Amino acid sequence: MMLIKIAWRNIWRAKVRSFVVITAIALGLWAGVFASAFVEGMFKSKVDSVVEKEISHFQFHRQGFRDEPTASSYMAQGDEILAELSTDDSVEAYSGRLISMGMLGSANQNGSIKINGIDPEKEAQTTKLNERLVEGAFFEGIKRNPVLISKEIAEKFKVKLRSKVVLTLQDINGEITAGAFRVVGYYDTDNNMFDKMNVYVRDSDLRPLMKIPQGYHEIAVYLNSYDLAEQKAAEYQERYTDLEVLSWLDISLGMRLMISMIDTYLYIIVGIILLALLFGIVNTMLMAVLERVREIGMLMAIGMTKMRVFGMIMLETIFLSMIGGPLGLLFSYIFVEYFGEHGINLAGAAYEDMGFSSTIFPFLEPSRYLEVSIMVLGMAILAAIYPARKALKLKPVNAIRKI
Amino acid sequence: MSIISTKDLCKVYEEGAVPVTAVDHVDLVIDKGEFTAIVGPSGSGKTTLLNIIGGLDRPTSGSIRVGDTELGQMSDGELIDFRLHNIGFVFQSYNLIPVLTAEENTEFIMLLQKKSKVERNERVHALLEEVGLKDKMKNRPMELSGGQQQRVAVARALASKPQFVLADEPTANLDSKSTNNLLDMMLLLNKEEDVTFVFSTHDQRVIDKARRVITLEDGKIISDEKRD
Known part of the structure; x- marks a missing residue:
């Protein structure tokens, strides 16, 4: 409990720095998730339109x-x-x-x-x-x-x-x-x-x-x-x-491709954004560790194990990400719900020439929010490893000038 | 009864072109209840000696025993655990955890020792009362004066019920009044609770109040004066 308390309070020691990181995570996630919802909405409406207005669910033809x-x-x-x-x-x-x-x-x-x-x-x-x-x-x-x-x-x-x-x-x-x-x-x-x-x-x-x-x-x-x-x-x-009876997925391979793109698009976009954020978080946490060399040395000197020091840095990183992450997801949810209801009108942007509706209704499966949360947590753990290892390498005798 | 004993203790640094002997064949015995100051000019080896006694550094040769335990043979993990249960530290620049209150700073070490909440509360409150900071329990270090912070550091060092307390120039950053208050408090703890204190210091006020003064020069003990 005390470790959690220390880690939580530590992230508020440099308020501006933490705020910048949290904002970066929130905005990055919002951008990634909303972009994914935009594309998913666009593809989904295309698929729905093709099924409802063109192909229907399955068709009979002669071989x-x-x-x-x-x-x-x-x-x-x-x-x-x-x-x-x-x-x-x-x-x-x-x-x-x-x-x-x-x-x-x-x-x-x-x-x-x-x-x-x-x-x-x-x-x-x-x-x-x-x-x-x-x-x-x-x-x-x-x-x-x-x-x-x-x-x-x-x-x-x-x-x-x-x-x-x-x-x-x-x-x-x-x-x-x-x-x-x-x-x-x-x-x-x-x-x-x-x-x-x-x-x-x-x-x-x-x-x-x-x-x-x-x-x-x-x-x-x-x-x-x-x-x-x-x-x-x-x-x-x-x-x-003697006939050929095919479902819409087999008739329109383009639709099958779109369905599989919908599944992977979010991971690719959010993955790239998280990768960029990862370096930002590593940098911030590294600064936080290097600023506190003396303090971490003291903690080790008085009897804090390396595992606990590692855990403390890990927790600080996870806290930063877990504030920024849900904030970003909340913004995304609000935007996706609002524009999912009202649509984004892109008339004149040649979407219709490509076979897409000019009004896009962003859409995201609810389960995707959970998947993104897990990705953020994974990124946070990954980002924590290097600064935490750096902290572990400190020798108390060197870290605190002398005992 | 001896708490600390060193035999033929040497520490040689070989990092530069020329090896430097920081501690040179030191034989030393410190008994329970002593109030000992280790003094000497800069570079005399007192810091290195204290680091080795505190289990923060390893000797190049010789032996260092705390109670019945030989520290030189321990792994890093064993040393951390040993320090946690046996040695209290007071640092020159207080080194409290800035995000914790005086109460939490004192309690922290007992949490690491996995003491029960009841035991923690009881001891933390008793210690803070003893160091005269019961009314500052909820204050964070930055809300306390240097002298008050150092008292919290003493309370923290004692919270783990260590065999002895090592203090590195504990008064170096304090004014006269705070220094006297701190020394009086430590002397009281030494007298009434039989707490063993070992200091490294330059401060004449500390040296004057010490019951034993060990002087180092070039890593060797050149004098060992016991006072009544």
Whole structure:
């Protein structure tokens, strides 16, 4: 107890010095943790957005379709799968899609796009596509061949609402075919790359063009829990061995990479900051030891063991870190919670061009705070070793001029 | 009964180009209850002799015994433990722990000895009363005068119930009044509680009150005067 008391009071002997170190630790940690929460929030919203708005939790395709998406690679048993999904309690929504890589032609321009043939009602339930409508109507108001395009495509091809566009694509026989469609509305997601590529038409309009009697190229399934994705994908894969049933993590390797980056980013950033702080603390504690050579010598002379002297220096370092650490974590928590609620608007910073939302909501798993605390404690112990060893090497007879 | 005895004690420093003999074949016996001053000019070896007696330094040859224990053969760890239980130290510049109060400074050594709280409280309060600082118990060293700090140092040295107290020029930084007060207090402890004190000093006031004065020169004892 006395050792704790001495160590605690010792750190307040040089108040300014201790204050500087504590502030450095607090600010360093705050910066590291908040930067990590920023990136984690950015990646998490990207992952959530990709899962909720693009991929869903798992998808069915015919083997090889993802590598070579030809019109003939459709799943003839599509309706059978949809019927089965409709009875699965863990499935919240599903959507069968016809997909074709094709060309969009307007009066001004031609360009390649991806044509998604959907059932608007099912798609709205699965990817909430209807919620991303910014102008026009969601497949309403135009009876024949409506097409939903993004604002980017509208600008690029210079088309307006109700303008006519021609979609050119291949049918299952490899023949080039085309259909005239009318723009029913514009959608907008946070992902500019996605927006520039995708247009939506009704599957019932696309089916005759592609000459596909029944079935789909892709079935996306949205579950009522994220955690079931891989398990459910595996279950359906067992049942439909001739198809490819993959969870979102296997479909988007980029997302898998992001998930693993989220896991390691915090350790890297906080680790680098702690390493820098470590040298600052070593320097401070070394000064504290060298200033007290005589006093430490006296303690050894009157009978304080080397272990206790070592422990005292160790405790002083740990106290410094354990004041600065929690303060830094508290600041981080306040900032992460506030901006996690209100978001940080970075519109114009080209985040959308990279497929990220322009409003970042910093996020940090609660368990991360504990992990960072353990890292700080580890750093404190590491920082204490050199000054404490220095103190141990003092010989009382030399440290106190004479007895 | 002898507490300290040295036989043919030598200490030679070989750090420079020429070896320096700081303590040269010293034979010395100090009995329980003595009030002894070791005097001599600078470089006479009194500091080295006291360091060896206090278990802070090792002799090059010869023997140093405290009670029945030969200190020369002990490891560093054993010496620390021995000092803790057997030797009280009073330093020239007080060397109290600045962050602890007078009471805590006195108690500290008993904590190292793992004494019970009751025993600690009792002894600390008795000692501080004896050195006349009961009303300054809660003061930290910087709130005390030099003389008061040195009294706390004496109380701390006695708290461990040592076999003897070694004091290095204890009055060097004190004014006359504080010196007299301190010496009177130590003499009282010596007389009434049979505490053995060994000083190194230049201070004539201390030498005048000592019951035995050992004079060193070039590491050798040149005189050993006992007074009644």
